Amino acid sequence: MAIPSNHIRIFIISMVVYIVINLVENTIHYNIGRNFDIEDVRDTKFITPSSVDITRIISVMAVFAVLQGLFTAVLTRRFCV
16 A cells, blocks of 8 residues: 555655754753753853764654654544545
């Protein structure tokens, strides 16, 4: 049984949206963790994660992005077609 092209598009769009939104969210969480012990808000610094940390973040996000895309495509196929 072949997967219709619209389900593949839904899978890809869902995955891309998940990655973009979560990359922003994870960068914010990364900075919250780095600035956790700072007393004065004015002393906080927003930095991008190191290449090692960004690789770890993207690796975990990739797993969840695939799951998100699969669940969205399966549920769309099950309930919307």
